[in-house]
Amino acid sequence: MRPGVVEVQDIDYPEFVLKDGPGVHPANVGRKLDHGVILKVVATNICGSDQHMVRGRTTAPAGLVLGHEITGEVVEVGRDVEFIKQGDLCSVPFNISCGRCRMCKEGHTEVCLNVNPDRPGSAYGYVDMGGWVGGQADYVLVPYADWNLLKFPDKDQAMEKILDLAMLADIFPTGYHGAVCAGVTSGSTVYVAGAGPVGLAAAYSAQFLGAAVVIVGDLNKERLEQARSFGCEAVDLSQDATLPEQIEQILGVPEVDAAVDAVGFEARGRTGEAPATVLNSSMEITRAAGRLGIPGLYVTGDPGAVDEAAKVGSLSLRIGLGWSKSHSLTMGQCPVMRYHRNLMNAILNDRAQIAKAVNATVIGLPDAPRGYAEFDRGVAQKFVIDPHGMIAA
Structure with missing residues (x-):
């Protein structure tokens, strides 16, 4: 209404x-x-x-x-x-x-x-x-x-x-699509940003596709517990340790084979809304020649955005980082x-x-x-x- x-x-x-x-x-x-x-x-x-x-x-x-x-x-x-x-x-x-x-x-x-x-x-x-x-x-x-x-x-x-x-x-096809677009296969290590329903569906789908380790990141402790309930590793993004540091504690290396952005344009950092933070952090922790699946929603019109650029869907994306690492990004509706x-x-x-x-x-x-x-x-x-x-x- x-x-x-x-x-x-x-x-x-x-x-x-x-x-x-x-x-x-x-x-x-x-x-x-x-x-x-x-x-x-x-x-x-x-x-x-x-x-x-x-x-x-x-x-x-x-x-x-x-x-x-x-x-x-x-x-x-x-x-x-x-x-x-x-x-x-x-x-x-x-x-x-x-x-x-x-x-x-x-x-x-x-x-x-x-x-x-x-x-x-x-x-x-x-x-x-x-x-x-x-x-x-x-x-x-x-x-x-x-x-x-x-x-x-x-x-x-x-x-x-x-x-x-x-x-x-x-959400099941959408989560699955995110994992498929990220190239998840047998033995993959996977990071899923967001432990909401689509993120959980993406994490479950990554397991279904044969991933060796699935790590889910969020600020919401209750949702992280839900991710743990079916065998995922969880990283609490409100902690002082950085995302690469927390991934290294789990895998021994600060990177994964594949990443899924299940958050979208209302992404938040520790200090407030930061619409590009998930995309940028996902490129940071995805290995060279890795792939990112982006089922999280991004819009062309956001009247409540944090700045004028974001109101029309323009975000401060570290495209140079993705380019230098030969990343592939797949986005859009499933x-x-x-x-x-x-x-x-x-x-x-x-x-x-x-x-x-x-x-x-x-x-x-x-x-x-x-x-x-x-x-x-x-x-x-x-x-x-x-x-x-x-x-x-």
Whole structure:
């Protein structure tokens, strides 16, 4: 509703058309969506990216319906949907994509050219993403359903593992993408900046990919304990020892093979906000010819930034350091479709328990404002909203 305030309100039941509303791009108003379905939301998660908007750190308009991490059951099917059926239980990639444009055909669903008139790429309930209505609600419309939805093969089995499967909409693929982009493989040493849910998912993914040692850095002691709970090393960045010194205490050398920035533009140092500090420190401790995965969010508009440059996404990046060390940096939204089917199979076959790693915590839709407030205070939990009591049941 305004910075620091979220409310639960009644909204219209979805229809197969994109109507005018908060954040809806004028060119998207009236867009026919016969290729979509309406989902009864089974799980919808609160994301750190949502918090950036709630804190007033983006240009998100008042009244925006939040929520881009959605799992749901199909209750209505649009005229042009061919393969998805009523009753299917599905994961919804947070990227909205058409499946028809050049980017989609090349596997870059995070930068679809046809769903957002402002720029490539779109998401549900997110600022500057075309105005698609978010899924922290009882029901939500998903466009291009045959393309976008990942159907779970067995509903009963899926409901038994629904907390793990609810992470497929965003943070499990996003964390995995960060680790993959950083080049994590068997025997790697890895540093993950940030012990929030995406950082924990990246650390878990690095282990899943065979890393020898995964080190997680943060200022939040509770979140560092959560990282330790599934076998990560942890470095407390509030301590006097520098990051290279703390890494050397663990590994014997002050550097790692791969680094993941799971913090983004609201990064903080010991003395306050420092938006480039994670990127610069990650380049400092990544070995020569190493790689950095950057799933942490960076924006082009930040009204609450510490300086004028940062307000438009310009940061004091030590690019010379990265250049001199022949680093590779990969950034941007995760193309969820690239990973979600295989990660689903890992969950369904008991090879991955991501919900435990991120401490998934179920709350009801009326409790969403409390969830936002507690998440903003830095609790080591990933809040999963259960609008219809289906998870509890």
